[in-house]
Amino acid sequence: MTTTDDAAVQPTAVQPAATRPRPRVSGDREQEILDAAVEVLREVGYDKLTIDTVAARARASKATLYRRWTTKAELVADAMSHLDGGAPAVPDTGTLRGDLLALTDDKCGILDAGQMDLVCGLSTAMYRDQALGAALRDRFLEPRRQTVLTMLERARDRGEIAADVDLELIGQLVPAVVMFRLSFGAPDEPFAALVERIVDQVVLPAVRGARG
Numbered sequence: 001m002t003t004t005d006d007a008a009v010q011p012t013a014v015q016p017a018a019t020r021p022r023p024r025v026s027g028d029r030e031q032e033i034l035d036a037a038v039e040v041l042r043e044v045g046y047d048k049l050t051i052d053t054v055a056a057r058a059r060a061s062k063a064t065l066y067r068r069w070t071t072k073a074e075l076v077a078d079a080m081s082h083l084d085g086g087a088p089a090v091p092d093t094g095t096l097r098g099d100l101l102a103l104t105d106d107k108c109g110i111l112d113a114g115q116m117d118l119v120c121g122l123s124t125a126m127y128r129d130q131a132l133g134a135a136l137r138d139r140f141l142e143p144r145r146q147t148v149l150t151m152l153e154r155a156r157d158r159g160e161i162a163a164d165v166d167l168e169l170i171g172q173l174v175p176a177v178v179m180f181r182l183s184f185g186a187p188d189e190p191f192a193a194l195v196e197r198i199v200d201q202v203v204l205p206a207v208r209g210a211r212g
Helices: 004-008 027-048 051-058 064-067 072-082 096-102 113-128 130-157 167-183 191-208
Strands: none
Touching: 004 072, 027 051, 027 072, 027 113, 051 064, 051 072, 072 113, 096 130, 096 167, 096 191, 113 130, 113 167, 130 167, 167 191
């Protein structure tokens, strides 16, 4: 028979580990770790990047990183999504040509040479690693796609783009040509000049539509 004294010494139930709140990295320290991840990514590529290497570069404990990012795909996707301050601003210069060229400047940076170089390097890894591909599309590519679509819709409303033009396709022209050039060797002209030539010779003629 269980006595009152016996019941008093029964051990207190322990909260399951899975339900305990996990520490999170935040603020400046998080950005330092994400910056370190980008540095390592540039140096060794996605395949050779490890969470341990990033932890060493950021002078952080491995346990801290593993609590925050359980896979390197999650870490790299977060690092890419925080490049240049995160979600890009929608350029609004008043003209389609001005908006397209603004994609390469410091304020918007969607077609920043450094970003495009990283995306080129990650493209094969995205194809092989479904988790990386899904995370990058959600956190890095989709916000930039929406920015470009908003910009193109404004231009169509101003009458600069024909009604029958596929805005999704037009939005892919500049990055597609830039990535092709970067993938097969460095362009023999400054990055901004390359973008300007693509805008003037490819994009602007294309937006006139089938009846242009």
